[in-house]
Amino acid sequence: MTRPIKVLIADDHPIVREGLRLVLERRGDLEVVGEAADGRAAIQLATQFRPDVAIVDLDMPQLNGARVIAELARHLPSCRCLVLTMHEDDAHLSDALAAGAAGFLVKGAGSADIERAVRAAAAGQMVLAPEIGPRVARAMAASRPTRGGEAFADLTERELDLLELLAEGADNQTISRALHLAPKTVRNQVSALLDRIGAPDRAAAGQAARTAGLRRHRN
Known part of the structure; x- marks a missing residue:
């Protein structure tokens, strides 16, 4: 049996983390292995659990999302970072992609879109929100x-x-x-x-x- 895709959620809003966990864990092929409320915790948990995909908010305490993505790309390249943010302006998009993000979704994306994006990122594909691509x-x-x-x-x-x-x-x-x-x-x-x-x-x-x-x- 194929092992589940391991997912780390990094967002400073508890309600967002809770909602993402509920969305992802209703599927047997997705497993949330950790939740981080700030950038430094995200890096620590990623190092500990070695997730396949990290869902990263761009606005977080300690280290922002772009810096988290850059650090993981440098030290844990097997972890694909999928941005989920309220920002859809060119500056945030450019920063995320330059840091090494494997995908960029805006908050408000449907649960099915998020599930598909996680699977695509784990498979090595790039994912861009329809309004971003x-x-x-x-x-x-x-x-x-x-x-x-x-x-x-x-x-x-x-x-x-x-x-x-x-x-x-x-x-x-x-x-x-x-x-x-x-x-x-x-x-x-x-x-x-x-x-x-x-x-x-x-x-x-x-x-x-x-x-x-x-x-x-x-x-």
């Missing part, structure tokens, strides 16, 4: 250099093929089959592509390609 993609597309009126014109044919597959939401296994590459090669090429285009994650890269109107036809 397009803003990230537009900012990325606008910042890309163009040549001949075509966005991403400086990418190689292989990179364009890979970017199109990301735009289609393909996972690494699908990309491996489509491009006839070993899974390890796919992981390396995806990572290199994200660095090349300045994307924080594969979901944002795919959204940027769709926003820019990238359409490719692979042989």
Whole structure:
């Protein structure tokens, strides 16, 4: 039997922590292993329990959420940090993604959305709230250099093929089959592509390609 996904909740409001625990623990595949009311406690509990996912508020005493995420990314990279915050402005979004957040949801998200986000984060996927994702993609597309009126014109044919597959939401296994590459090669090429285009994650890269109107036809 597959073990439950271990989740840490870090939020300074007890009612929020209680609500999240109730939402998550009604599912057998999710287990809340700890609750932290401040940033330092979040890091201590994460070190102790080694959760798969930490749900992190950005406004907390001791250390704010962005600093917690950065510390966990540095010292506990196996823990994926999912932001759940009342802030949806560009500054907070940018700080969270730069720190290494694996997802960004705003408070008010439905319980089903939170459950899906936790599972997606645990699976290594990036999660952005519907109202957040397009803003990230537009900012990325606008910042890309163009040549001949075509966005991403400086990418190689292989990179364009890979970017199109990301735009289609393909996972690494699908990309491996489509491009006839070993899974390890796919992981390396995806990572290199994200660095090349300045994307924080594969979901944002795919959204940027769709926003820019990238359409490719692979042989």
